[in-house]
Amino acid sequence: MKRIYNYKAVLLGITILFVMFFYFQSGSDDTITVKETPYALQVIEQDSSWIYEVYNNDSLFIRQEYIPAVKGRQGFTSKEDAEKIGNLVIRKLSENKMPVISMTELYANAIDFTNN
Structure with a gap:
């Protein structure tokens, strides 16, 4: 039973890391400045x-x-x-x-x- 909780904890940790990685990766696109034009x-x-x-x-x-x-x-x-x-x-x-x-x-x- 303890082993199942360990697997779930590791899986949850990996999932959180992936989500954080993709969140910060997509957030870096916001640094591109859009030049306004008349x-x-x-x-x-x-x-x-x-x-x-x-x-x-x-x-x-x-x-x-x-x-x-x-x-x-x-x-x-x-x-x-x-x-x-x-x-x-x-x-x-x-x-x-x-x-x-x-x-x-x-x-x-x-x-x-x-x-x-």
């Missing part, structure tokens, strides 16, 4: 394609109706594609970089377009 993204469906608009302090800053860096006037075929590139533009603006999108970035984000 930019906001809005994705809108227009005709049969998607566009994105970047606002700076509630003022329209960029309105992108076509996929940047692609020849011709090709619109975004999905809301997700427009969001990916819009968020990339906001990230660049927040880092004080030029919000220029390259073909490499389009391929890296798996943006759907026709390469002419």
Whole structure:
């Protein structure tokens, strides 16, 4: 009988250690600082394609109706594609970089377009 209590005590101790480990491990993510930005993204469906608009302090800053860096006037075929590139533009603006999108970035984000 005493042996069963010893096993239960050891099992309880190990369980508490695991819980504490995962609690403190997940708590360390709170130290990541989120940089606030004056930019906001809005994705809108227009005709049969998607566009994105970047606002700076509630003022329209960029309105992108076509996929940047692609020849011709090709619109975004999905809301997700427009969001990916819009968020990339906001990230660049927040880092004080030029919000220029390259073909490499389009391929890296798996943006759907026709390469002419």
